[in-house]
Amino acid sequence: MASETNSNEDLVTSSSATAAVGGLGADEDGICDGKYVVVERGDQQRIILFKSNQTITFGKGATQQDILLKGASGTGFLNAFKASPAPPEVIASHKPSSNNSKPWKKSKVRPQNLFVLERSTDPIVKSINEFYQLPDTISSGVDNRNIHDDNTSQAMKKHDIESLRGQGVSSKEILETIITSSKSFNQKTEFAQEKYLKKKEKIYGDVLVFRKPSISILSDYYFKRDPVKVLGLRPDTLSQLLSYANIHAHGKYLIFENCCGLIVAAVLNRLGGHGAALHCHIGSNPQRQALVCMNFTDEDLKPMMNLDMLYLLRGNVEKMEVGPDDIAAVAVVEAESSEEPKTKKQKLECDAGSDSDDEKNGKDSYNEQSEVEEETTFVTSRRLMASNNKEDNETSVAYFNETEFDGLIICGKEHPLTLLQRLLPRLALSTPFVIYCQYPEPLMDCYVWVKEKGIGINVHLVDNWFRNIQVETERTHPEINMSPSGGYLLYGTYIVGT
Amino acid sequence: MASETNSNEDLVTSSSATAAVGGLGADEDGICDGKYVVVERGDQQRIILFKSNQTITFGKGATQQDILLKGASGTGFLNAFKASPAPPEVIASHKPSSNNSKPWKKSKVRPQNLFVLERSTDPIVKSINEFYQLPDTISSGVDNRNIHDDNTSQAMKKHDIESLRGQGVSSKEILETIITSSKSFNQKTEFAQEKYLKKKEKIYGDVLVFRKPSISILSDYYFKRDPVKVLGLRPDTLSQLLSYANIHAHGKYLIFENCCGLIVAAVLNRLGGHGAALHCHIGSNPQRQALVCMNFTDEDLKPMMNLDMLYLLRGNVEKMEVGPDDIAAVAVVEAESSEEPKTKKQKLECDAGSDSDDEKNGKDSYNEQSEVEEETTFVTSRRLMASNNKEDNETSVAYFNETEFDGLIICGKEHPLTLLQRLLPRLALSTPFVIYCQYPEPLMDCYVWVKEKGIGINVHLVDNWFRNIQVETERTHPEINMSPSGGYLLYGTYIVGT
Amino acid sequence: MSFIERNPIIKEGDTVILFLSVNNHYPIEVTKYKKNKSGNYVENKFQTIYGHFDVMELVGKKYGTKFHLPRGWAYVLHPTCELWTKTLPHRTQIIYTPDISLIIFGLDLAPGSIVIEAGTGSGSLSHAFIRTVYPTGHLYTFDFHEKRADQAREEFQKHGLNSWVTVGHRDVISDGFDVEKPADAVFLDLPKPWEVVPHVQRSLKRGGKLCTFSPCIEQVQKTVEALKRSGEFVMIKTQEVLQRSNSIQYRILTSLDFSLDEAESASGKLVPIKKEQCKFRTLIPPPQSAGHTGYITFATFVPGVSSS
């Protein structure tokens, strides 16, 4: 969809930015360098590490906008900004960040695409709405009886738009030109016009809003852009996972996850700095792509502990001694576990006809996915903290062995049964366990085991149906696309076995 | 829920009624003896074989109504009738039908429960709506802040209602008394009042409407009252099954079903007397419970042929000779196949927690089920036609072997794979097959086989989400209960193998 | 040819569905020439991802068999209403098979039914109506867009369905339906169905059914209100159906083995976690599917003066 000059490579090597994340500081609720921020333009949403001397790109081709972020620096969240063509002096002075290890790609950022952000003087609501309202000069056709689909109804061609853009004409003016030059627009019904506007907005809209990242935003963002990375965990399912696991401040939770760190982030968020979240994972590099986006303070991160599952092999782990050889063993495990989930490749010979939907609907999201891929790669390599080392693990093992946990969450790409078998006994009696899986079959295995052992009660295997509804005057209806599956949860209460 | 004096035993032995079904005749669109009719009272619906000298029962205990059907005989469908307490002379003369093999159960039909039907002089809409409207004297409370749930808000006790009933007070008057004697009713919000009314209507409503059975009514009726009998086939799924199977007049269809005859009935309905519907089944008594309810004429039934699957065992069936011994073999098969589906008993050790819902929601439907059980038993034994015999089967086998069918439907309680393997090759090229199953797993087996053989294209495994919506002024919302599963369809197009 | 009366062999004039894959199939009119964009007739070649071919080569081929393309192959399928709905040229938003099925089912249509439809749109639903009422019923379908009505009429002719359908160019809100026979069913897919209710009352037979399809709830609210106000409709109900087309896939999950054998355990050293592969077959819903198409409302017409 869109490429970003605020790109991964730039930031991966930007050690100053890395340092900035560590000491968040100064303006808790404002936009500043080194903070993750959510950028929204119409329906489009990005989560970026803010750097005021870089650009963010929306659109492509004739309507590409490379927007300099500087204008937003130091402001609070939830203000509206307008992107305006950069004045000549800005174009002249705009150079890539000095930390940039890659040469400035001239072919990508052309002067006419460079935009600057100006804080809108209007209230945010007005700025946003203005764009969506039809100019008064445009009347709504009563119906569409006289529209002919002869491909001539849109008089503006791509070339014309590009040329207007080159002349520095504003997006709003371009849009109005498109509308008035459309032979059929005035004849379309209001419903059709609205759809038309929304589509156009995606290309020509230029009102930007910055928001503070939150768990609900992150969950939504990952699910929409790269569901494979978050194992198909839909926000509504995550919301229930947190309820059924009884997450609250001062609780001590045992978590196995490799779901971008989203679960750990959500638990930390609900702990508010009080309690414990022992994050079990495979290898020394736990996933934290989503976690870092939360701009957590040291205080917020205090409850987090990490534990490489390697240390939980049955046997006399408590008194083991780890020699230099073992580090190699750990490295092997890590290399294996860092493989990408194979889900995409697992499609097999009997991939059913429903591909039609996959392909039809998937087109957009596929492009988006590749974009995220880069982003997250970048995030992975910018660690919130260093890999957890032997000492960390030994502390965690000790904590694991001495603690009766208040809840267990399993949300990983591995089969949950053996994980459940290993972790469930560490729960205090009468506390909950929750297992998430994209497929019901592994959860059925867990269910059968729990019931056979008689160590779980009130055990349920649930899934959700979830839909957004568009509420607009005379145009209220559920959104025309939905996600038909948000994964499955198995939850229950741990009890003394029979 | 309700017991019926228009009961099975009465009719099973009623040979005169049986005869009447054969020669439907006289008034094509009216209500007459021997015709199946749909009786509706509020939300309650029954499908009965109409006999004017019998009663239909709604409600129970104090509010039981045994309504004499005579008043509706000879009238057209879609008229409103009111049930009024029977005058003394009717009570005196009312005797059980002479065909009744069981003694008259005095304990069940008490004189004060006997009602007669009076054709409403108002238009049907008025008659129905009147009941649901709140009397003008009752004002709606703005909210419910002053309602106390101290169990004293309903002043009318069961005993009082029964006593009013005994005095011949009409249902409407009883209802108004209930409403006005309820301390909290006037204070409830309109929304709450409406729910209250609907609940009360179920017990005290007395407007009856007769409708002509149709496939959509039957499908809905069976799915709601006895989903096990129709294998969980929801009406929307059936509607798609008919589309994907490309059912139309003059088509020749191959159908395996033991789904109450509902599929065969639906296909016959869409054939309108033109074409062929070869009904494959196991044993000599194909299921026809739903089929008989359609009041099909001989003309409508012309396309129907029956074939016991026994005759399709691979081997030299075409030239086989059937001796008297074979009849016994057939009988054995039949006895086996007439076993009830085991679904209810198959619930096993690892029956999940969701039972809560089963039980909570299932209570009503369970009672309803047992009621249907009787009804359908009765229908089964009143055959539309005699069991198909050897000659029929031989004709059918010949037809099976010489015909290139226009479509195949499999909708049975058996695993569909071997049936598909046996029947699919009888399709003409480029014609559709559709398999219904309540569970996806058997359909996956079929999918894999079809794809391995390369004899199916455009193959899809679909399921549906379906919901009813209540549209009322200021009270529009989806219905609060839904069926979360309507079964699965596998459909595709038969092509030449690779 | 006819969509309904199947013929095993492709003839000139047929509409054939060229099936390359589940996502890739097209209707082809088997004619020597076709109109190009400038309105001139040119030789009828068809372009696919596997190369192009002369459409007349299809003549004589058997439906349901392979057809070889320059760099691959496809299947040639007999058209059905369902395949047509998936491939037809969109002149408007169309109604798809799950809704079509529910509409026809809920209207209790069968051979012999008289059906009125407005508007015709791209004719997706019309084809299914005709299939159901054939050979003894009739569809009267109206569109206020003249060109669309003409295109639909032409299509029905080509598809061999014209005997069972009458296409009218007509604004039914102002002009009503003007169908002589009382109809068994009226179907409305219009922005303001409530404005047509009086015409529907004049056109339906007693016990006949009305069905409306509306994307927005406000349209449903107004329609239901109009139906109730008329005092002549009963059994008013509104439904919504969404179909999900699933794929069948195998999944392999890694299962971690936390056991250590005695030697490993005694060594007191870290060893890698043993992993096993756990394979299962599962139903995979699509990543995205229809979240809404339209609300389907049914009502039964029972006029005030009741028959007896």
Added chain:
Amino acid sequence: MSFIERNPIIKEGDTVILFLSVNNHYPIEVTKYKKNKSGNYVENKFQTIYGHFDVMELVGKKYGTKFHLPRGWAYVLHPTCELWTKTLPHRTQIIYTPDISLIIFGLDLAPGSIVIEAGTGSGSLSHAFIRTVYPTGHLYTFDFHEKRADQAREEFQKHGLNSWVTVGHRDVISDGFDVEKPADAVFLDLPKPWEVVPHVQRSLKRGGKLCTFSPCIEQVQKTVEALKRSGEFVMIKTQEVLQRSNSIQYRILTSLDFSLDEAESASGKLVPIKKEQCKFRTLIPPPQSAGHTGYITFATFVPGVSSS
């Protein structure tokens, strides 16, 4: 005791969930005496299908263990918000866990949040609010029904939650919320939430969120309209969630064998169809489940005068 601060052993005054089966569990207050229907205090006995017992026998038992009843046994569970929601005494329609979860999640609540709720109702959602904002936040919850407010206050006290909640008897439509601190979130479960919008504007902090729960779409339409008219709410969205609780069952389908061995085939006589049993494990959705609970609408408050 406290719902939040877990204690492994049952003490007098605790609220215990007595779990007999998935369909059969009850909250029990562990007290010596209880009020009977006439308002007198009597010994606290509890009746189950497996016989009755003296509630004080529970004292000293470990949560999560078996408790023996005269004719069977049950488990004694520590209360959680989710178990409470399933077992609480209904004073009103309540909101269930799937909606509760989405509400709390969508409002981005965390420890320290200040939340306003109206109406309190049966306190189902309130418990979950308190759990989330604990120990540094606070819930202000209002109900216009005095007795309900009193009952809720008493319940929070018994459940050890009173430090983090203030219950008010108040008609918020006429009187507003009167909470001193600017709130992070306002939740409304009222018949006419749109009438409260001006009060919400006065109570929320910049960037704070409003959530409304309404069963009918008309309520949503009016609320969204009021929010838009106010000119101070952005990111307005409406959602719906339905949970399905499935069971895991084995199914056995009969598979018919159409093959005949040579002898059978040669005999030329009818033989019975051979049958095999085909067993598989499958997920069974409930026969019926919630079709609708309510529409959940979120909006973010950004007042006209923007900060910088």
